[in-house]
């Protein structure tokens with residue numbers, strides 16, 4: 001997949017470039033993001049998905065409010081916008 005843009009907090013825009021997860025892609029592009037387990041257990045990497053869709057690459061084991069996703073468990077499915085605290 002190429003030319004899939006990820007917009008973070010309406011200010012940072014980067015291209016997702018086939019990294020394993022959204023978390024990996026954010027790190028690759030020096031976007032500050034919390035994480036711990038990288039395996040869908042801890043919930044540290046949760047982000048709010050405000051636009052677009054994601055595809056799960058591993059199971060998310062944390063109950064999440066509607067509209068939130070774990071960055072370590074998904075990749076963008078087309079352009080997305082997210083909000084990170």
Ligand code: FES
Nearest residue numbers: 036038043045072
């Ligand atoms: S880093 Fe723990 S759930 Fe993503």
